[in-house]
Amino acid sequence: MKKIKSFFVILILSLISANAQSANDYLIYVSNFYDKHPTHIKAYRSGYWVKQATILKNSSKAIFTSSTNCEKDQYGKLILSLEPKIFYNSLMTTLYGGITAKIYGHDGKIITTIFSEDETQGILTVLYEKLVGKLYQKILLQLQNQISTNDAINSYLQKNSEPIEGTFCSILN
Known part of the structure; x- marks a missing residue:
């Protein structure tokens, strides 16, 4: 009887684990390089060192709700490797930015690379995280819309249903 109970417990745990593995659409990878080497943004009278990786990770969790950080024991359909760039024009009070997304499949090959850019108005203050975020x-x-309409990504997802494990991102460093 104990063997049967332990078998069912193991079966239930494996089913829960299998559902958790396929729950994410994306594994988000942002290099810690962007925090270790912050970007200097010059405002009119002062300047700020912006650690972009943390802000980008938080923003990506808000937009890509069915995603998680690319780490060991995390699974997803695609890996998004994000590379941010920002510039502030203090005379026009405009923050410009762009994100290059490299999308990887389960075999470790880049499916496609997408670049998206935009701008926002605002005065740069000590609370620059809000404006950058x-x-x-x-x-x-915009990137989410480009990914959903990209032919290479859609054909990849139709052909491959295997989830990707997050250990792959350790080689991206």
């Missing part, structure tokens, strides 16, 4: 969310929305 707002810009990244605008760009990520």
